[in-house]
Amino acid sequence: DVKVTQSSRYLVKRTGEKVFLECVQDMDHENMFWYRQDPGLGLRLIYFSYDVKMKEKGDIPEGYSVSREKKERFSLILESASTNQTSMYLCASSLRRWGSQQYFGPGTRLTVT
């Protein structure tokens, strides 16, 4: 059974802080994704990675960066957190890039004050 874990369920940070969100998967998946979920807006892709050290921008990459140093770990970085980045962040992984099931982590509820 695929397991995707995220480092925190809830996080409160101050404006301007650097924030790290970590995601780990145990299924040797090549592909990993970071989404942002906001009420009424669905799931929006921030960044994804199809291999170690590879990354591609999604639909809303501004204000975010990512790091993938190991296959099982994909980190989302908010260089200088802002209040409009308060949201639920979901990590996912999949065997193939798009046409296969994405397995989601439990999510991190980030509040920026």
Next chain:
Amino acid sequence: GENVEQHPSTLSVQEGDSAVIKCTYSDSASNYFPWYKQELGKRPQLIIDIRSNVGEKKDQRIAVTLNKTAKHFSLHITETQPEDSAVYFCAAIKDGGSQGNLIFGKGTKLSVKP
């Protein structure tokens, strides 16, 4: 790029009734259409998906239909139960494409009343 519209945004049905959620997509090249279910406080999980080479797929009480000409696909849940209450997301993508991302609809909150 792809755009996915999902309707309705909320849906309330009585237990035992059927529920239908519809999505339309804009890119005729899209060929993979998954549906995810997210229960309150939990992570989204794939419940069914369909590829463009089939028109319908069933799995027990859920089914998905695809109309490529009209560029829309629908989720059908029969004999609804309280545990079907959740937010459902449709999505579309051209699988195998070098560009583009899996685009999700904005979600439908389904409430099944006992």
